Amino acid sequence: NTILESSDTLLASGQIEAVGSGLEVDVDDLVFELDEPITVLGNYYLLVVLDPGEQIEETNEDNNIGISNGIVVTDQPIPELDIVPVEFDFEPLTTFLDGSLTMNATVLNQGEESTPNGFFCRVHLSDDNDFDPSEDTQLDTFNFPSLGPDEELDQTRVTLVPGFFSPGFYYVFMECDPTDQISEADEDNNVIQAPGRLEISADPIVDLRLQSFEVSPRNADDGQLVTITAEICNDGTNGAGPSRLRVWLSQDNTLEQTDPILLDYLVEGVDADTCETVVQQAAAACDNFQPDYTVFAKVDATDLLPELDEDNNTALLDTNLTIAGPFCDCVEDALEQDNNSPATPTFVRDTTYENLTTCSNPVDWYALALRRGETARVTITFDNDRGNLDMTLYDASLSGPIDRSLGNGDTEEVVAFVVDQDGDYRFQVEGKTDLDRNVYNMTVEITPPVSGTDLIVTDVEISNPVPVLGETVEVDFSIINLGDVAAGANTARIYMSQDIDIDPGIDILLAQVPITGVPAATLIKRTIEVSMPLGVEGGDRYIGVVADALNDVPGELDETNNVGLSDIFFLEAGCFDLLEPNNSRTGAKTIALTQSQTELLDLLVCSDNRDFYTFCADAGDFLRMTANFDDAQGDIDLRLYSAGGTQLARAEGTGDSESLEVDYVSVAQCYTLEVLVVGSGREVAYELVVENGPAPAELVCSGSAEPNNGFGTAAILMDNLDPIDDDLAICPVSDVDYYRVDLSAGTQLVISLVPGEGEDTVPADLRMSLWSSSQSFLANTVSATEPLIYTVTSGGRHYLRVTSLASGVRNQRYQFDIQGLSGVDIAVSDYSLEPSVADPGERIQYAFTLANNRIDDINGNFYYGIYLSEDLIIDGSDLLLKEVLVNGLDGGESLNVVSKVTIPENTAQDQTLYLAVVADNRSQINEFAESNNRAVLPLTVRPSCVFDSAEPNDLRQDAADFDNYADQPLFLCADDTDWFVFDADPSTQYMIEATFVAEQGDLDLFAYSASGVLLGEGVETGDNEAVIFITPAGTGTAPVYIEVAPFGDTRIEYQLSR
Known part of the structure; x- marks a missing residue:
């Protein structure tokens, strides 16, 4: 209650210094936490009591108690809506100019209603403990989506401290909905102060050190969670901002950036002279058939921090981490023998083999002993994520392939149907690249010669493995007649099924395909478009193709093998309506408007x-x-x-x-x-x-200032002076345009009509006139080219009228050129970026000229913002990367701005974005034209570097066999070097040529002898490169090493030939 009682809880007390007669003292804001939570619901008050011990003798003791507004403690949602920041902190407590820190914020909507839209919370730095947004410095902004009733949301931001800030100590506050865009039940609880003070230094002194590092257990099963513990210390005098802790698994004792990453963790910050312990779990996953790993850990792995000493950032375990599992340990399978050559294949029969491997050899050779007329089908299944396997089946003489299966799924299948001679038919299972090795199961089916007709279905594939409801896809399949009697006309059916058992009574029929016939011992292929069904659930599905589905072929010998299945695929059915798919501008659903009103019902958007x-x-x-x-x-x-x-x-x-x-x-x-x-x-x-029809006559050809047809609806003149954004026009017939402007006495005004955007001349029939605030005539023009010149005698509101003398003209466009009108005009020009091609996390330098093109000074502060956008349109959906305060700008003054901004680490690669500068991005300044406040330039985010099949060959000792990769597509990265080796004859001239397109970049070629002597080099510019050299004399062949090196910041595709 509002009465001071002995049972009230004392929260704080302090000393007031002597107060002179007639004077007052301001007490700083107090922040405190309750020692005990409030458990009884109701209204509470804060009471401030002066001189509670009555040490001062006063004339009136009754006014010594101050009572706060009521605080409601309730377990019920607040009526309407109420945004409350409930938690806010940052780390480290010390940082430096152009450094960074991590901020965490939790915001709650404790009301009964959803916020009508998203909102933002601003972070401010204050010199004192008293929050004042008009004086405190804005540091960053949290953007929150709409929050539902009683919905709470956590956000974390990595914030850069601008280099133009003043070093010092700051209190950190966050204010939510600072512009009052959302009407709340309580606006007084929108501010929260972070614990601690932030120290910003001018000179960074940071030194992170990996004090200790452990992984437990050291022996783990494939996929098992291991615990990683790292103690990170900062020996510097400044706090270390956010940085990344990475843990790699290396197959040797050398740390390479291409080694698999076990853990990638954001360390939010480490204060000066302190240590932080990180404990995280990660799944131990082995590379194929590699059980033992050297484990490296590195703090600030991406070199974000300006450290004094980086040599102490890395540590490694004293013993290996061993990962066990069928994919980790290379155990020869039962069929391995010596089947790495077509000369020594393993013969297989009609059965299923499990847990076969390509670990010790990159290729397994098998053979099928077939009799004339027999048919063989071999299927392998495997986890394609572990390594992609292909199959090739050869004829009995090994002169050429009968069938190949080179897909990218979890199943490969080859078929030799109705062979024409007895013999051993070899087939191989091999990785798609030299690095692809795997564990697989194999099923062999051998069908004896068929006297009659027998149809089977193979090679069923769907063009899109993740279709949506209603989407049209292609289904490929083959039908084989194993028999010696032709199959007549029949019908194939295509089904969609939830499992591998095709049941026409349950599964969904997608299409019926007429087959004109299948000759004896023949394979036919078909590609059919089908539409995914509507109104069904999504999930894992199969496509099943049934040959002779209506039993049109009489006397078929075996009906059980008439079904072929695709790999499993996922049918996407989320957020579906009958007009799906229409989830992008390029995939928009076109709706024909055939009547004045079109209603589209039962739609769903997510x-x-x-x-x-x-x-x-x-x-x-x-x-x-x-x-x-x-x-x-x-x-x-x-x-x-x-x-x-x-x-x-x-x-x-x-x-x-x-x-x-x-x-x-x-x-x-x-x-x-x-x-x-x-x-x-x-x-x-x-x-x-959707309503559509002829436009009303009064709306035809309205200019951007309409409606402004009289004194009462006059448009604001200063809002219509932008030559790009404002399309002014006299239209339609009998239109008159009025504009209003406030003028000071003595202003010498010169107003001219100029052609509208894209026009060459001003319509000759246009006239201008000027009117006073009492709507009395002051001045006019008698031709379209005559300027209206007037010296204002009495300050106040004035009206400018534009009329046309034309008859029947529907559209007469114009703009204004005005001299003498006081005001300001902020303009951005000469905008540039360096570089214009960047990686995520890279710093970009931007430069531009910021000018005030008008005569009045801008005395107040305003900001400019740097935005990252997916398109040329800068709007609320774009990401604000940086906001900079400008301390006014005199009339006619210009500033040359040069600064830097960081592209966010999480920016998607291989795309073109746009980096924009927007002056007065908060719209604080009322000015003539807004369209010249911004400039936009494209920024290309590089594609991630693709490592080719010859990798790892960055070092001479890891050189790849030249002959294995000649005329194959290869890829070279900016920080990469490729090495190849071949055996060369003595005293022989060779030419090595690299074929590439110079638009991607440049590369050079170098040839070395086995002893490291340079034999030749190719360092030209333009498309392609060649090195010509003669090998040393000798008695036999000797290795020659070829180095392919990038020149400059290059990511380039190339091919080698000799």
């Missing part, structure tokens, strides 16, 4: 599955699109794009509907509508209503 529709409209039409939904399920937003992909409009309101409209279609064209859900984990049912 957070991770947006919907896109294309609508086409004729010139002179309007187009209105409305989505109706229940906002209790979630909030839907709309975006509209032109045919070229430019975003034209967006609807982001609240409530049960969103609507977008094109009021007038000037040229017949198509538009794409995007329907998306705000927030994550949402699934919203909706209906889409």
Whole structure:
């Protein structure tokens, strides 16, 4: 209650210094935690009592108690909605300019309603313990999605400390919804202070050291979790910001960056002169047939920190980690013998063999003793993730292959059907590359000569292993007639099944395929398009093809082998409606508008599955699109794009509907509508209503300032001076445009009409006139080219009117050029990036000129932001990488800005993004034109480097056999060198040529003798490279080593030939 009682809990006490007569003292904010939790629900108050011991004799003791607002303690959700930051911290406590720190924030919506949209929380640095967003420095921003009732969300951000900040000690605060975009039940609980103070130093002194490192147990089964414990110490005087701890498994005693990573862990920070212990678990996974590993650990593995000493960052276990399992230990199988050559194959018969391996040899050779007329089918199954295996079956004389299976799934199959002679038919199982080795099971089926007709189905494949409901895919299959009697016309059926047993009574029939006939001892192939069914559950599925499904072939000898199955595939059925698939702009569903109103019912959109529709409209039409939904399920937003992909409009309101409209279609064209859900984990049912027809006459050809047809609806002049964004026009017939502007007495105003964007001249019929605040006439022009010149005699609001003398003209476009009008105009120019091709985590230098093109000074501060975008449109969906404060800008002043920004580590590779600078990105400054505030340049994120089948061959002692890789596609990375070796005759001239395209980069060739003497080099520029050399004299062949080295920052595909 509000009465001070002896049972009240004392939270804090302090000393007040003497207070002079008539003076007051401000007490800093107090922050404290309750020693005991509040367990009784109800209203509570904070009471501040002055002079509780009555040491001061006062004239009035009754006013010594101050009472706070009420604090409600409840176990019920707060009515409406209420955003509360409940936890906020950072580490390390010390950092440096251009350094980084990790911030963790937890935000709760403790209300009964969902937030209508996403929101953000700003982080501020304060010199004192008193939060004041108008004075404190903004450091970073957390962006939160929409939160449901009683929903809590944790976020972690790695924050860079800008180099222009002042070193010192700071208190760190976070304020949620600082711009009051969300109406809350309580706005007073939106600020939280992080524990501790942040120290920012000017000079970084950081030295991380791996004090200890352990993996337990040292003997583990394949896939077993092992515990990794690392103690990381910082011997520097500055805190170390976020860095990565990596643990590698190496097959030798040398750490290579290409070694498999056992653990990749983000160390959030280590304060100066302290140690942090990391305990993590990871699954021990062996490379194929490699059980023993040297284990290395390294702190700051990606070199993010400016350390004094990096030699103490790495440690290794004193003994190996041993991983056991069928894929780890190379144990020869029962059929191994000496079957690594076609001369010594293992003969197999009609049966199944399990746990065969290619561990000791990269290829296994087998043989089938077949009699004339017999048919053999060999199938192997394996885990393709462990290594890709292929099969090739040869004829009896080994002169050529009968069948090959070179797929990328978990099954390979070859068939020798109705062989024409007795003999030993060899086949091989081998890795797709030299590095692909595996464990596999093999089934051999031998069918004796068939007198009659016998159909079998093989090689069933589906073109997309992850189709969605309704998607059209291709199914390939082969039908073989094993018999000596032709099969007549029949029908094959294609089914989709949940298991490997095809049951026409249960499984879904996808297609019936007429087969005109299958001659004796013949194979036919077919490719058929089928559509995935609608309205079914998703999951693992098989495609089954049944030959002679209607029993059209009389007297077939064996009906049990008429079924062939595909590999298992996954049918995607999440968030499905009858207009799926339509989850991208390129895959938008085109809807024909055949009536004035088209209703699309029973639609479904999800957070991770947006919907896109294309609508086409004729010139002179309007187009209105409305989505109706229940906002209790979630909030839907709309975006509209032109045919070229430019975003034209967006609807982001609240409530049960969103609507977008094109009021007038000037040229017949198509538009794409995007329907998306705000927030994550949402699934919203909706209906889409599309209205289309002739546009009303009064809306035809409206300019961007419309409606502005009178003094009462006059548009703001300063909002319509952008030559790019503002399309002003007198249209339709009888239109008049009014603009309002506040002018000071003595202003010398010169207003001219100039051609609209894309126009060559100003329409000759246009006229201007100026009117006072009392709507009295002041001045006018008598031609379109005459400027309106006027000196303001009385300050206040003025009106500018534009009229046309033309008759029947529907569209007369124009813009303004105004001199003497006070104001500001922020402009960005001369924008550049270095480099423009980068890796995730790389620092990019940007430079641009920031200018105020108008005469008035910008006395207040504003910001510019650096954004990372997937397209040229900079909007709320783009990622803000950096925000910099600008301390005003005088009229006519310009600044040359040069700084750096880091591309986020988690940026997807092999894509082109856009890096944009946006001046006044918070829209704090009221200015003439906004379109010149931004500049955008493409930024290419490099593809990850692909290691070819010859790797590892980075060192001379690991040189690959030249002849095995000649004329094969190879790949060279910027930090890579490829070595090859071949035996060369003495005193012989050789030419080694590398074929590549110089647009990808340049590479050089070097030839060395066995003793390391350079024999020749090729270091030209342009496409391709060659090295010509003569081998030393001698009595026999000797190895020659070829080095392929990149020149510069190169990632290049090439081929070698001799």
